[in-house]
Amino acid sequence: MSFPSFHAEAVADFHPAPSVDEVGAIKLHVSKTAPADAGVIGIPIGVEGEVPPELGIDRATLSASGFEGKVGQSLVIPRKGGPALIAVGIGPQAERSLASLRHSAATFARAGSHYNHLAVNLPSFVGVAPDAAAMAVVEGVLLARYRYRPLKRMTQQEPPLGQLTLVSQSLPPDEVKRGVERGRRTAQATELARDLSNAPATLLTARRLEEIARVVAESSGLDIEVFDEKALSELGCGGMIGVNAGSSEPPRLIKLIYRPKDSRGQPIEPSGRISLVGKGIMYDSGGLGLKPNDLVHAAMKTDMSGAAAILAAMSALSGLGAKAYVTGYLMCTDNMPGGKAMRLGDVLTARGGKTVEVLNTDAEGRLVMMDGLVLATEEQPPPDAILDIATLTGACERALGNDNAGVIGNHQGIVDQVRAAAEKTDETVWQFPLDRRMRKELDSEVADIKNIGGINAGQITAALFLEEFVAGIPWAHIDMAGTSRVETDKTWRSKGATGYGTRLLIELMLSFNPPRETQH
Structure with a gap:
């Protein structure tokens, strides 16, 4: 989120309501395929079940790298000629919830902290509506990438997040977009509270x-x-x-x-x-x-x-x-x-x-x-x-x-x-x-x-x-x-x-x- 700092700008320059598809300068999209210009793509993986083939490696290789699919785990996999991939743990099926999904989305966002454009496959959780899942992912990513920086003048720092794409082939797109919009608004409000308190x-x-x-x-x-x-x-x-x-x-x-x-x-x-x-x-x-x-x-x-x-x-x-x-x-x-x-x-x-x-x-x-x-x-x-x-x-x-x-x-x-x-x-x-x-x-x-x-x-x-x-x-x-x-x-x-x-x-x-x- 990009609110003006409080020390220099006039009140007229304080804009708390970005346009409908942005949080500050962050553009939000829903797509059936991952965009080719994304810096990194998040691939959700649980502790059981098949590993998505697009990851290009099997579970044994993931395990050998210390990745088991638990919530809070991530593994960056560089690729030549395309976006990097990040394996993101979403835990066992029986323990998945909105809270764990939000946590996993935050883990992904921090693992991809050096990328301006993130894309992530939106997982389908049993008992979690598509709009709620999309909202949780948007909240997790945007809030994890938040930094209070209006007074910081150092040039070497994490780049701000510019774009987030939620990739979903099977979930109803209208429901996903509805969740993205609500997540945008709740994240925007939370970041306003953070800006004020910081x-x-x-x-x-x-x-x-x-x-x-x-x-x-x-x-x-x-x-x-x-x-x-x-x-x-x-x-x-x-x-x-x-x-x-x-x-x-x-x-x-x-x-x-x-x-x-x-x-x-x-x-x-x-x-x-x-x-x-x-x-x-x-x-x-x-x-x-x-x-x-x-x-x-x-x-x-x-x-x-x-x-x-x-x-x-x-x-x-x-x-x-x-x-x-x-x-x-x-x-x-x-x-x-x-x-x-x-x-x-x-x-x-x-x-x-x-x-x-x-x-x-x-x-x-x-x-x-x-x-x-x-x-x-x-x-x-x-x-x-x-x-x-x-x-x-x-x-x-x-x-x-x-x-x-x-x-x-x-x-x-x-x-x-x-x-x-x-x-x-x-x-x-x-x-x-x-x-x-x-x-x-x-x-x-x-x-x-x-x-x-x-x-x-x-x-x-x-x-x-x-x-x-x-x-x-x-x-x-x-x-x-x-x-x-x-x-x-x-x-x-x-x-x-x-x-x-x-x-x-x-x-x-x-x-x-x-x-x-x-x-x-």
Whole structure:
């Protein structure tokens, strides 16, 4: 994907919606035969069955080279006078899935990292629809080849991917093309989230994100309303004002609305209403409770990944024909030390009047989220469900590592929809219990509630804090602290910001059904 860098270009130069057959400069094609000008052709091979004859070697030769056909394996086979071939492992038949196919496509893309034009044979998986298979391959290839390069001036680096051709002789071409188009849109959205999260915090401020959000909204058919520090103060958003107090950069609350329409552009009755609240801490120093003096600071530019995922996901809704009415709240500010910074022992007043004692200035995400959650509950008509997403707690990362986000909520119906979307997109989650026996840990001597609990199960006490502001509406919380970035390339996740949550949210909003039964 080729978005402009954030440090030099004017807002007018930021184009989030490439033409229908491209992602940035990447051209996507479907063909019955591999193009002769492809640099390399991917040949999927499982651990059992016949080896495709076009590979030119047998299984014994592959095995002697260390290739068994397992997912994650690849073998480059040079040829004279034609494109090179890459044997790509797709694993045993019984274990094949959308997730494994996406992983295999990413493996192929990285094995062919020095080629500008890739072609790959689209395999037929039992139980996987052709459009879903095509979508997974496009996502895997494009996301694996992603690199954040607007600030990199070295001349020797991997060439950008220019063209991808999916080769299929037997699968219905219309279904394959439909999957390619959806994969293009979901990959484009994910790469937008990655670009935003990878951008240095001095370049991507809350005000700059407002400018970008306005361009994205105009291009994607979203309504947008932005609240500056004066408006936030008038709204009584004490969490946003308190966290921002130590920063020289003003805060922004960016509200986005997607209204579903039919193919003629006419409004339709929505299938349901869902509100999204995203943590947008543009840089988190920890405030006066300064973080340790190590490389954790370098990762804090990605503390706005929840807000980035919401903006990116909502950019894809119109193009994919989502039927739900979606409102997004991006809670954007720095958390910095300074003479006016929020102090331990301060009491903030959230939107709606609840008072909060601050006993940890590095537990700031929940303080900005509380204002967004209250605003979501005040919508008319009220939403059927509220979902928030945030890089919220180190406790969640320590519990789950970097492959799973935590999910927790007050209503199993919405939590189950999150889990289903996570499973389908391979942006996986693990459910924690909303154990209200721990609520007393948030009791404050001087305010309605304090912003931290005890030393254990911080991901649960953080969720219990957030639940205080949802007014009993079905709600789920995604803690993506561990999944927001990776230190090395891993499956379709490229080093740096992963864009986690973007495809999960897209899938959730495309399939959203209002939770029916009362469950608190």
